[in-house]
Amino acid sequence: VLPRDGLKDGAGKPLHYDKVFYIGENDLYVPKDENGKYKTYDSVGESYSDTMDVMRKLIPTHEVFEGRVGALTGKNALTAKVGETVLIVHSEANRDTRPHLIGGHGDYVWETGKFNNPPERDLETWFVRGGSAGAALYTFREPGVYAYVNHNLIEA
Structure with a gap:
């Protein structure tokens, strides 16, 4: 649940986002x-x-996103424009996961989904515990295709 008074950086300053992507990872x-x-x-x-x-x-x-292979590709791809800030909320019911945005990173990351805690900064890959959700805020700086993956490469 997002805080009523909005997201804050580590110093308590408000953080803005243009849209939210919710990604459910399923085993x-x-x-x-x-x-x-x-x-x-x-x-x-x-x-x-x-x-x-x-x-x-x-x-x-x-191991899939949104319950099926290819659920977030092609016509179902999540899109953002250069300059847009997106809050990515990622959940996994059973297993630990390591989300990674290839071509980007988490400007602000709440790995445990606890928005009262100060966010971590500038993470390439973050850790979401099984049975929980984490969130990352990212501003898209360049045009292109950004692949969002589980960076647990041994299972890729």
Whole structure:
């Protein structure tokens, strides 16, 4: 929840933003058959036991933004103009994540989502704990394509 009196920098001065992007990162656990193909079920209830077995191993079959591959690309890409300041709010329900804006950075970052705490400054990558949300404020300085990624490269 954003503070009623707005965001503040470390000295208590107001920070302005033009728009907010909310990005939900999802880890999905889909059962596979003995040939490595994804299983299908007639009902969610029928899939429960197999899905729980996959989840207990803590190795997701998919890591996506907004619930599907390519959800924030092409015609669904998030856009900003040069000079616009965007507040990016990032959540992940289960796993720790490391958001990174390729071509940019977090001018002001609240990794834990606690806006009463002073923000960190100028982070290339920030850390969002599983089960929480973090936020970063960035002013776009140059035109171009900025890729937003989970910088946990071992899982990329």
